[in-house]
Amino acid sequence: MKIATWNVNSVRARLANVVHWIEEFSPDVLLLQEIKTVAETFPNSEFEELGYTCALVGQKSYNGVAILSKYPMEDIKDRLPGDDTDEQARYIEAWIDSGSSGIRVASIYLPNGNPTDSPKFPYKLDWMDRLDSHAESLLKYEEPVVLGGDYNVIPSDNDVYDPKGWAEDALCRPETRSRFRAILYLGYTDAFRAVHNDAGHYTFWDYQGRAFEADKGLRIDHLLLSPQAADRLKSCDIDPLPRGRQKASDHTPIWCELTD
């Protein structure tokens, strides 16, 4: 089973690119972030024609997350527990019924948190605490779980082209990194780091300053696996090609393959 995640920076603006990538990669499950639209204007039929069913939580103009699946989905949760006042569309979770086994997946758009002297930073840290609690609660089912998405976290200095320049950014700050590590300490595996040890692998390059051509990137999109999912991890990689195409998102897909 191939599971991919991609912050598309508007699913409607990116539809041709997303369809192109689905046709060449054929993921079983594709987690999307920043769809930037509501359910009424989500391109359901285009994805259904490619053999996918869609679950999404939308929001006008901002945020929005979706799950595209070749298999039926059940037990869909459209918000992260822990704060009933949080109106931002940043979390959706579903059980993927892939026949004999099955797997739980979540599509996550974690808040950016900049600037760090604004309320956006404590919102990010609180959101991460909520994610940590929920990730812990999921472990008690002893199921395969893949928590994928745009975490807006640069886990280590190996994951950024200019560690010193980014040290005080909300994506790098110690408060952010410690909360990301807390999820790993629960028993989740960073799928990419389970397979690759070296620096310089990125999932995001800014639109500005020819950052992609200069490979000035960040590794901020992640697939975190519960032990039962990590046991089945075959491979994990980033596909940089979509970032180089016309009308590209500033993020590119990262995927993992699990044994069936």
Added chain:
DNA sequence: ATGCCGGGCGAAGCCCGA
């Protein structure tokens, strides 16, 4: 380079992203 791109909204210019 805390916005140089790019998208949404809505019809010009501001808000937002990382």
